[in-house]
Amino acid sequence: MPVTIKTAEDIEKMRVACRLAAEVLDFIAPYVKPGVTTEELDRLCHDYMVNTQGTIPAPLHYAPEGMTPYPKSICTSINHVICHGIPNDKPLKNGEMLNIDITVIKDGYHGDTSRMFYVGEVSPQARRLAKITYECMWLGIDKVRPGAHLGDIGSVIQRHAESSGYSVVQEFCGHGIGKQFHEEPQVLHYGRPGTGLLLAPGMIFTIEPMINQGKRHLRVLADGWTVVTKDRSLSAQWEHTVLVTATGCEVLTLSDGAPPKPVF
Template identity: 65%
Template sequence: MSITYKDEEGIRGMRVAGRLASELLDYLTPYVKVGVTTNELDKLAYDYITQVQEAIPAPLNYTGGGNIPYPKSICTSVNHQVCHGIPNDKPLKKGDSVNIDVTVIKNGWHGDTSRMFIVGEGSILARRLSALTYEAMWHGIQLVKPGIHLGDIGHVIQRFAESNGFSVVREFCGHGIGRVFHEEPQVLHYGKPGTMEMLKTGMTFTIEPMINAGKKEIKEGPEKDGWSIVTKDHSLSAQWEHTILVTETGYEVLTLSAGSPPPPPFVNAQVNAQANA
């Protein structure tokens, strides 16, 4: 599969799908609280996508080239689950950290994004891991422009995470996205500057670092469901995700909405510096 470069029509379609995905997370946010089950969140998401957004939940029955269809409309990864956690009937409890990963298909285009949620107060470690993972994602995003390499993005994310005492999962990465859920290129969250594909205008892909509080090693979850992945050392894991468009001069984040968390201050500082240059 080769990289697809979106024309104006494709970019419009991706903007709509990306906004809808982010608005789905806005809708779910007030429901993420003590006592709710991830199955209840999944049902809310399915109804909102299909009835309100008149769209399709991409994860539902997705196989990803494997043999086991994903059985739900969203992924909910709790505490030491790294990714692809399947919603279930276990109530969330105070202190849980949860990643909700959503992908909406609208008019054939995919919008893919995820956010971290801390249920109740949360531990200092859980809050710090979530915050620094969010910053790591944005350190990668702010580099995006034509002419840089994907290895530049991976390098800056890895350096930031490891400098703060955390580790980067190697086995899962960001990906190209468009009319196909997972396209080329692969977007690693570690690597060396100047390596891998060079970015060109019209590329759309996700940046979605999975960062562990402990060691980077992962394993299949105890559920043996063919999807859930956990940290091998049972340490906490966090992930944030945005879908990005490479523009002629830089980047556009396609998965933004009214309820999106604001970029970290260093991103705004860079934008202002460029505007005043």
């Protein structure tokens, strides 16, 4: 399928949906602490989305072809879970790291973002992994402009991750987004500069690198959704949705509580 170039009206509606998605992460941040369950975090986010924002949680009952419907409203990926962790009734423990992935639908448009959280006091190794992954995402964002290639984004992410001693998950990637949860293009987090799709104003897609402390290999658990590192090493992920503008890019999933862009 071709890449959809968003109209001015599409872009305005995407700005709203993406800001609301980011605000869910701001809302839930104070609740992430030892003893809370991810099921409780899911319930809080669901109620906030539906009753306060008037948005629809996009993951709930989402069912790509051949997959069972996703049973919850958010994804909660802990420690060695790479992505798509399903909230459950197990309490979070001090020292764990957690990715919360939020996608909302507002007026038919999707906003998608994720953020890393620390449960109590985490190890310096976990903090470094989350920091480098955050830098990877922003280095990728900095490459977004008309005339750049998707390979420019993947290349800078891969180089920063691997030079820091980490590996890049290759089976999952960023994606176009709009009226559909997942659209073209696929945004790989590895690659070569000057290769891949040429970027043009009006494209909207996510950049969401998944970086492993150990090897890049993964396995999918029996629930069909939860993806973990094969060697059980820690994994981290951050995600923003970006718009290609006439002069560069606009990050659509910024909010008052979003961490600042790193200084390189």
